[in-house]
Amino acid sequence: MQLRLAFVIVTALLRLQEGSVAVPAKVLEEYAGTYKLGQLSLVVTVEDDRLMAEAPGVPKFSMPARSPTRFFVPAASAEIEFVRGDDGAVSHLLLRQNGGQQVGQRLKERKQIAVPENILQEYAGRYALPRLGFEFVITVEGGRLTAESVGQFKYPLFADTETNFFFKHVAA
Helix, strand or coil: CHHHHHHHHHHHHHHHHHCECCCCHHHHHHHCEEEEECCEEEEEEEECCEEEEEECCEEEEECCECCCCEEEEHHHCEEEEEEECCCCCEEEEEEEECCEEEEEEECCCCCCECCCHHHHHHHCEEEEECCCCEEEEEEEECCEEEEEECCCEEEECEECCCCCEECCCECC
């Protein structure tokens, strides 16, 4: 009997730690989007009925639910809460960590278009931003442009026109 009780308690504690609250997939989809936190962006997606997030320099991570609006980031001992505006749509998130709180505004989703690879190839090369002392190396990988700042980052670029590209993870 004591062993069974211990098992029930351990199982309950693990569920609490994992954030075992079930949130309907439709609600999770409403949270998917890009949120600006300072100069960086947090990209929230839904994969296999789980909320996932990704930020520059941080591998994609799972966010278990603590409630229908609050999610836990285990590796960072942080909590993210999604907040709706007066219109009922998700307007921002609150990131709580180490006693502090940061607001992440939801960015308007940009429509992505496919650009033919022969046009992308014309953009490949090295680009210098002399005023900032910064260089990008632009390459074509997997049918899309990739921007690399040597020693700093390498991210895919997304097109909203044939000549305008943007990052999803960096506010640039």
